[in-house]
Amino acid sequence: MDSNGRYGGAVTDLAPWPHGDGCQERGSVVADLAGEFGAELVRAIRVGLAQEGKAAPAPRTPSHLSWYAFATEYARAHWPGRAAKTRDETSEGLTAVTLAMCWDLPGRPSERLLRRALRHWAFVVPKPGQPPAPVEDRLVLQWVAKASRPLADLHDPILARDVLESLRRKIDGGEAAVETMRRKRKVLVHALHYAVERGELAGDPLARVRWRVPKPSGSVDPRVVANPSQARDLLAAVSYVGGYRRARGRRLVGLFAGMYYAGLRPEEAIAVALPDCRLPQTGWGRLIVHRTLPQAGKRWTDSGDYHDDRGLKNRPPGETRVVPLPPHLVALWRESVTDFGTAEDGRLFFSERGGILSYTAYHYVWREARALALSPALASTPLAKRPYDLRHSALSTWLCAGADPAEVAQRAGNSVEVLLTRYAKCLYDRQSINNQRIEELLSAYENPRMLEQ
Structure with a gap:
């Protein structure tokens, strides 16, 4: 009911009720109002009971999936229909991140063996009839599976920054080209978005890290x-x-x-x-x-x-x-x-x-x-x-x-x-044409006789 006495579209009168037939008419109006109010109340109660009856979704427990297990799943899910160069770049980016996400456990293979096993076998969908990986590469991948840190560890900003910084380095320790850094970071970002979609991560771990790839030159030298x-x-x-x-x-x-x-x-x-x-x-x-x-x-x-x-x-x-x-x-x-x-x-x-x-x-x-x-x-x-x-x-x-x-x-x-x-x-x-025009103008002012003409 508002200040004008309106409620539910009907108008109520605050004056004293008359007797006789007027009283009966006024009673009918009150009954109609009560019926409408009661119906609304019943509907509200039913909605509330229905919502209470629904079991609230239990919060998802933190994922125990390792980064290596997730990365291999991501590579296989994003293999069909992709261009060959895109597959190659995805493998390159996942390899760089995987190396940064491994604990330094005993028996660590050499950098060359790690990169070969990851690039050639871990993030590649084998073709029908293709022979299995060599024994040496299979042993390397077994070590990676044991040494890989959990995917959820990336929520630690310190680790996330370390992973991003690893994208700056080449194999020989020098700084990678801007385009290479940009390409690897793009792979990492897409992979983490996929993890969020799958419910393995609660949010983007990189959102809390202020790290940017240097802006590449957009013009031709x-x-x-x-x-x-x-x-x-x-x-x-x-x-x-x-x-x-x-x-x-x-x-x-x-x-x-x-x-x-x-x-x-x-x-x-x-x-x-x-x-x-x-x-x-x-x-x-x-x-x-x-x-x-x-x-x-x-x-x-x-x-x-x-x-x-x-x-x-x-x-x-x-x-x-x-x-x-x-x-x-x-x-x-x-x-x-x-x-x-x-x-x-x-x-x-x-x-x-x-x-x-x-x-x-x-x-x-x-x-x-x-x-x-x-x-x-x-x-x-x-x-x-x-x-x-x-x-x-x-x-x-x-x-x-x-x-x-x-x-x-x-x-x-x-x-x-x-x-x-x-x-x-x-x-x-x-530029040469414009330079010539500027030079002619400057020369004209150096010779006043040319200006008089």
Whole structure:
């Protein structure tokens, strides 16, 4: 009832009740109000009794699961459907954390044996028919299972910080690269979130630890970018690597040219197949990029091959990208098909035996070509040190030529934001033009006669 005498939608009168028929009418109103109030009271009592009748969930007791047992479970749960490189990175991160989560019990194996057993067997889902781990590795893993600390120990901020600090160190004790630290920490964070989902941890143990990975550089080092003249010299030098008959270098000229003239990533260039290309006699050609062949290792791929067969990077399965091919690149690719043919699946670039090119094979060729093409002074700099730097040089050149950033991003398979952020420091030609304009203006003021004119 409120101050106006309203209760449950009805109005009550505080004046004295009249006699006779009015009294009967007023009694009926009171009875209706009492009935409504009683019904509400009964419903409230029933709800309260029902809630009291439910047994309160008993609080979960602290998990006694060891970190090693949990990590192996996590690795197997996150194996199906993952990219081979992702599996490799997960194993690398779990190995680093596992080593930091072991007590120093007697009989500790060497660091080399620990890492080999963990990386090769502990966090890998074996393929059907695969032989078991060697006896030595099985003994190492038995020691790890005994020495592993409980997962719940990570709630201790001191231990959690020690584990995070271990991600900074390389095998030789030096400081790891920022990207390596970031990758390992990402694995640890995802694993702990999984533990919280499974109820093994009450909350995120890292929330109480103020520890951050150094921020990586988001831009390309301008020193790695080759200008068009340097790129032509490097591609010409590739053809001189190795003997003419084996053609170690000649068969890879088109591969490196695709990275420079079409801005392809190495794993995209390796997967280029003739049916996806339009290579006219003259003029511009076209390539439809839809497949990549990143090298991961037999242990991580479902097929057991060294290379994983994937779609485009950071794109949904089945998505494609159209890349225009300049006439010079079209001529190089036509010449490669004429001289060496194609692999069985139509790939333009392949090993002498027709296999997929390995990372080591084309990096050795590039290293030799770089020594041939560059002077000793330039060879000692980061200029085009890796084949991937050819892609950086291509995108920088396109932007310097004044190409529309949206079009450049589409050809490269990047977002416009990432493109401009990564290559903002590499626009040498624009800086030169602006420097020339500033110099002309300063020179004009140094010569007053020019201003009078």
